[in-house]
Amino acid sequence: MPTYEYQCQACGHQLEAFQKITEPALKDCPACSKPNLERLISGGAFHLKGGGWYKDGYGSQTAKKPRTENDRIDKLTKTLDEDKKKTAEAETSKAESSSGETAGATAPSSGSAPTTSSSTSS
Ligand SMILES: [Zn+2]
Numbered sequence: 001m002p003t004y005e006y007q008c009q010a011c012g013h014q015l016e017a018f019q020k021i022t023e024p025a026l027k028d029c030p031a032c033s034k035p036n037l038e039r040l041i042s043g044g045a046f047h048l049k050g051g052g053w054y055k056d057g058y059g060s061q062t063a064k065k066p067r068t069e070n071d072r073i074d075k076l077t078k079t080l081d082e083d084k085k086k087t088a089e090a091e092t093s094k095a096e097s098s099s100g101e102t103a104g105a106t107a108p109s110s111g112s113a114p115t116t117s118s119s120t121s122s
Contacts, residue, residue: 001018
C-alpha cells in the first residue's frame, strides 16, 4: 500500500497516510480542520513545478523519492529488461536460422538485412 504525503495549504501541517491508490484523497487537515490538504504525489508536484520531471528523475533527487516510486521504476525496468532479452533471443535464433537458409538468396551484404527486417516487424 503506497504512502501518500499531504500538506495543508492553510497551516502548513504535513502528514503521511497509507491509502489504496483507488481511495479518494484526504481533504480535511487534522491540525486546523480546514479542507485544504493537498496530496504530494511521490514528490511529483515539485518536479512538475520545476519543469524537469524526466531530467530530475535521473539526478541526485532520485534518492529522495519515496520508495513506492522507485519500486514502480524497478518493476518497469525489469519488464523492459525481460522484453529486451526475449527480443534478443528471438532475433538471435531468427538470424541464425535465416542466415543459413538465405545466405545464397540475399545480397552480399546480408549481415544487416535480416536484423533490420525483423526489428521493424516486431
Ligand atoms: Zn491545516
